[in-house]
Amino acid sequence: MKQIKAIVRPEKLPDVREALEKTGCYRGVMITDIMGQGAQKGITQAWRGEKYQVDLLPKVMIDLVVKDEDVETITNIIIKSARTGDIGDGKIFIYDVVEAVRIRTGEKGNDAL
Template identity: 50%
Template sequence: MKMIIATIKPFKLEEVREALTSIGVSGLMVTEIKGFGAQAGHTEIYRGAEYEVNFVPKVRLDLVVPSSLADQVVDTITQTARTGKIGDGKIFVLDVAQAVRVRTGETNHDAL
């Protein structure tokens, strides 16, 4: 099993969710986050005063999928979330040693 952690722009969330559902992903967790990378923030003017925004809003997706589906999930997120502009996000893929569904006690692939 693989855990995929992706950070994407918030307005791409629904489009990415629909694309993942269409390839057979049955669930994911979403967290609103703030961060910075190459874009390193920007300045905004609010009520006449200029403010430096050092952290940019992003959405973090966490999902665990069978190893056989991981490459397809990464490709789907990459293609769907891409705008071609700085700050499109990052994807990390990690090995998962064990998964347990709390309600039923099912483990590993059955828990997904």
């Protein structure tokens, strides 16, 4: 099992969720509002002629735990539905998951997803 952690633009969340829910391998999701910084270290904005740096920007973190064989499908869906082509589109990180347990039934591993 793998955990897919995608950081995307908040305005792209509805598109990403809709695309994920259409796939057969979607089982569940965790959504967290975060503040973040990428390679450009924020953006410079102007207000009344004064320039100032906004170093943390709002992003949404999407976490899914999926079967190993579904990682590529899910990752490609996220890329397709979250991309605008501009800087700040986000990033995807993939982690190994040691175990999953469905509390209600005691099922483990892929059966618990």
